[in-house]
Amino acid sequence: MAARDLARFKDVPKHLLRPVPAWVYTPFLQRAAGHIARKHPRLFRRLGPHSHKNFLIQFTNLPFVLLLQPHPGHVRIEVFRDARHVEYDAKISGSFLDMLRLLDGRMDGDAIFFSRALRVEGDTEAVVSLRNALDDVEGSIAGDVADLFGAPGRAGLSFLRRIEA
Amino acid sequence: MQEETRKKPELVCPAGTPAAFRTAVDAGADDVYCGFQNATNARNFPGLNFMLDELEEAIDYAHRHGTKVLLALNTFPPAGQTQLWKQAAADGARLGVDAFIVADIGVARHITEKHPGQRLHLSVQAGAPSVEAIKFYCEEFGVKRVVLPRILTVPEIKSLKSEIPCEIETFIFGNHGLMAEGRCSLTNYATGYSTNMDGVCSPAGDVEYKEDEDGNVRSRLADFTIDCFGCGQNAGYPTICKGRYHAPHRDDAYYAFEEPVSLNLAGLLPDLIEAGVDAFKIEGRQRSRAYVRAVVEAWRKAIDDVVEGKPPEIADLLAFTEGQKQTQGAFQSKKWR
Numbered sequence: 063m064a065a066r067d068l069a070r071f072k073d074v075p076k077h078l079l080r081p082v083p084a085w086v087y088t089p090f091l092q093r094a095a096g097h098i099a100r101k102h103p104r105l106f107r108r109l110g111p112h113s114h115k116n117f118l119i120q121f122t123n124l125p126f127v128l129l130l131q132p133h134p135g136h137v138r139i140e141v142f143r144d145a146r147h148v149e150y151d152a153k154i155s156g157s158f159l160d161m162l163r164l165l166d167g168r169m170d171g172d173a174i175f176f177s178r179a180l181r182v183e184g185d186t187e188a189v190v191s192l193r194n195a196l197d198d199v200e201g202s203i204a205g206d207v208a209d210l211f212g213a214p215g216r217a218g219l220s221f222l223r224r225i226e227a
Numbered sequence: 228m229q230e231e232t233r234k235k236p237e238l239v240c241p242a243g244t245p246a247a248f249r250t251a252v253d254a255g256a257d258d259v260y261c262g263f264q265n266a267t268n269a270r271n272f273p274g275l276n277f278m279l280d281e282l283e284e285a286i287d288y289a290h291r292h293g294t295k296v297l298l299a300l301n302t303f304p305p306a307g308q309t310q311l312w313k314q315a316a317a318d319g320a321r322l323g324v325d326a327f328i329v330a331d332i333g334v335a336r337h338i339t340e341k342h343p344g345q346r347l348h349l350s351v352q353a354g355a356p357s358v359e360a361i362k363f364y365c366e367e368f369g370v371k372r373v374v375l376p377r378i379l380t381v382p383e384i385k386s387l388k389s390e391i392p393c394e395i396e397t398f399i400f401g402n403h404g405l406m407a408e409g410r411c412s413l414t415n416y417a418t419g420y421s422t423n424m425d426g427v428c429s430p431a432g433d434v435e436y437k438e439d440e441d442g443n444v445r446s447r448l449a450d451f452t453i454d455c456f457g458c459g460q461n462a463g464y465p466t467i468c469k470g471r472y473h474a475p476h477r478d479d480a481y482y483a484f485e486e487p488v489s490l491n492l493a494g495l496l497p498d499l500i501e502a503g504v505d506a507f508k509i510e511g512r513q514r515s516r517a518y519v520r521a522v523v524e525a526w527r528k529a530i531d532d533v534v535e536g537k538p539p540e541i542a543d544l545l546a547f548t549e550g551q552k553q554t555q556g557a558f559q560s561k562k563w564r
Contacts, residue, residue, distance in 0.1 A: 108244070108274050170518040173547050176462050176487075181438060187273050187431040194274030197515045198244035 073123050075158070080125040084141040087126065091139040094207045095130070098199075099137040101206060106134040108195035112188040118150035121158045132192070152184035152192075162222060165196065166204040235534050237506040239297065239396060240523045243275040243513055248285045250516045252294045255527030259289060260297040260328060261512065262426075267315040268299040269352055270512040271426030283322050295325035299512075300338075301350035302426045303331040303409075313337060320345055328374070329353075330409055330423075335368040348372040348396070352409035352423065358390045365393050372396050374508060376408050378557045381495060385502035394505035400522060401510025402549055403490040403556060404428070404468055413467040417449045434465045446470075455480075463487025463550045487550030493541040495558055497533050518547050 099105070106113050109132060119128040127145045131138040142148050160179055163169035171193045174180040182189045196203065208219035240256035242248035251259045262268025264276040277285065282298075289296045298319040304312045312334050319327060320342040327345060329335045330352035338345050349355055349364050351374040364370040372394035375384065388395055404411075414428050415421045422428040435447045442458040446465045453470035456462050463469045469487040471480040490510070492499065499507070507530065509522055525542040532539040545551060 107278075110274065112273070167516050170515040170521075170547055172464075172514055172549075173518065176549060176551055177546070178444075178456065178458075178460070178462055181444065182436055183438065186434040186436065190272060190431040191274035193515075194244060194272070198246045200246050200249075 076123050076125050084126050084143050087141045088139065091128065091141065094210060095137045095139045097210050098203055098206055099132075099135075102199045102203075105195045105199060106132070108198055109191050112185075112191040115151040115185060115188040116149065117188070117192060118145055118148055118153040119161070120145055120153060120155040121161065122155060123157050150184065152182065152186070152188045154180065154182055154189060156180040159222065159225060162204055164193075165207075166202045166223070167197070167199075168223075171197070234505065236500055236504055236530060237295075238523070238526055238530055239506050239508040240519065241401075241509055241512040241514065242285070242519065243270065243272075243511075244516075245277065245281045245285055247512075247514075247516050247519045248277075249288055250519045251523050252289055252292050254520050254523035256294055256523055258295045258297050258325070258506065259285075260299055260508075261285065262299040262301075263315050263318070265311055265315070266424065266426045267302055267312050269301050269350075269422070269426045269428075270299075271302075272513055273431055275513060279318060279322075282318075282324075286322055286324065290323070296323075297326045297328050297348060298324040299328045299350070300334055301328050301330040301352045303352075303423050304333060305424050309333065309337070313341075316342060326371070329368075332364075332368070335364070335370070339368050346371050348374060350374055350409070351376055351398070354407070354409040358387060361387070361391045361393065365391065372506065374398075377403065377490065380561060381498045381502050381558055384499070384504065384558075388503040395503065396506040396508050397492075397499060397504050397558075398490055398510055399492040399496070399499070399507040399526065400544065401489055402464065403488055403554065404464075404466060404485065411468070414448075417451050417467060429464065429466045436465075461487075461551045469549075486552070488552040488554050489548035489550075490556055490558075491544060491548065491553035492555055492558055493529065493539065493544075495555055496529055496539050496541075499558075500530075500533055514547075522547060 113132050113134055117130040119130055127142050129140045129148055156179055160174055164171060204219055208215035237257035239258040239260060240251040242251050242259050242261045248259055262270060262276050264278060286296050300312060300315055316338050326348050327338055328348045328350045330350040335347060347368055347370045349370045354376050355361050355373055356376045356378055361373050370393055374396045377398055409423060411422055418430055418433045420427050420430050429448055433449045437445045443455055445455045446453045448465055453465055453467060468484040472483045473480050474483060511518055522544060525544055529539040529541045
């Protein structure tokens, strides 16, 4: 089966990952966020005052949400089962693969917003700043994270890149 | 005779970040236009634009690749508050930009007097569509190129070209907010910020999106509801000119000013080149590297095809358009609203 055919099963991860406790993801994501922050310090300059905001990242096809706090020198990511009791300044919602394509520099944030596949709520200025800061990162954030986890990470990203929208 | 001496049109590409800048150069831009992180340019958006050290690095990268850098100083300084623009002009001249894109006659005069020899392009924000207006800027400030407002047909551009003493640049792709370029005060009315003086149309800090339980998204600018997108409807930029409104003469909410749609002149490219257009501009400094890469590569190939006498092959760029709709606007016909 071609990898792109797997797009038909885009909601499968939501069901497969549902039994996994949210705290299991945190160390991996925290390590990835710290790696990106150290490798791309200019990112915080572009974020400006919004580096002290809390961004809720809601994947429409995964059974958890992320709270990103991109504070300079102390980036934090927390994982929650759902968004009901999480306080945030801005919320960004979209599918995991679309978010990955944005971090990979392969998708335009405005275009995906026009198509309604990406939704934002709350502090719009903070979201625009975050979008521009991430887009200014040379290369691919997704690639940097994959490199962090070695050959398995790169193989996983290569597989995900082959899945079409 | 003009045919024999005509230069290949330049492709003028947008860059809102250093990464987008390098992407544009690598994708085949002849010129890249950009601005500082302040009110001196008309895309003064959060997290966008260049700091001094970033612009210095970008200019070095561009010049090593044979690409020119155009610095947008295309806003209008408020009376008595000109220092920011003077400093930007001094910084641009010192760093070695290849041209300034200006709209305000005071900024143009300042650069002419304090930085003689610097090349000036007239921004679309100056709103100069006539022979008389363009000649004024050429004679008074030595403007070398005019970016035309998006209200002229191709035959009108051809006629204009024969009567003015400078190069012509036209938009070919991107956001199509042309209602009153350089004159629009809708954002100012709604938010207190000026598109023309603060460089920000629909400031993000005043934009709010609210989704209801049925999945409808309501967009607001300050105290004004601009639109409500139902499930499955494509969205546009949260600008007042692209909103839908109720009015006494209509039963439904409708686009009272303009529709969310992007300009795409792929079908008119050979005609525009034949009309003598010297440079083609892609809109979108607020857009991502992915947009810059795809759009610049597509237009690079299309222009090269036409110049080589081949029918232009232009990639499908619909996914990058506002509202996922495109138009040839007034370039095709004055019947366009």
